[in-house]
Amino acid sequence: MEISVQNPRTIFENGRAKYVAYQLSLKNCFPVLPLDNTDHVWRSYREFHLLRNILCQRHKNLCFKEKELTMDPTFRLFFQSDLSFEEILKFHHGHYAEDFIKNIWQTNGITRQLDQVEENDSIEENLISVGEAHHLLNK
Known part of the structure; x- marks a missing residue:
């Protein structure tokens, strides 16, 4: 599996x-891993x-074993869907x-209509604070 992090974009407010x-x-x-190629x-x-x-x-104790990670639904949603981190x-x-x-996998991970959101809006929707994430993790 090849994962690349590219095209940094500064978001202004x-x-x-x-x-x-x-x-x-x-x-x-x-091919045995159920992951599609993505770049969105x-x-x-x-x-x-x-x-x-x-x-x-x-x-x-398994955090760095690739097969365990790539089969995890959280990992797949993070890398292959446009769901917000809160979702x-x-x-x-x-x-x-x-x-x-x-339904997520049937739409190749795209849950929002790209023509209905501005480019930066779709990025900003995916961001939550560390405090919010900590609260959600500990529910």
């Missing part, structure tokens, strides 16, 4: 730089830390029905 978002590209080199997902640096914390909690955490806690995930 009120004329000041607020954060940097990165485009993720995932190329699956292993944008994430902030902070979200990478939040994902790591979730995966470390879920896979104690991923809600799935992680069982707030969505089973059909939810099937």
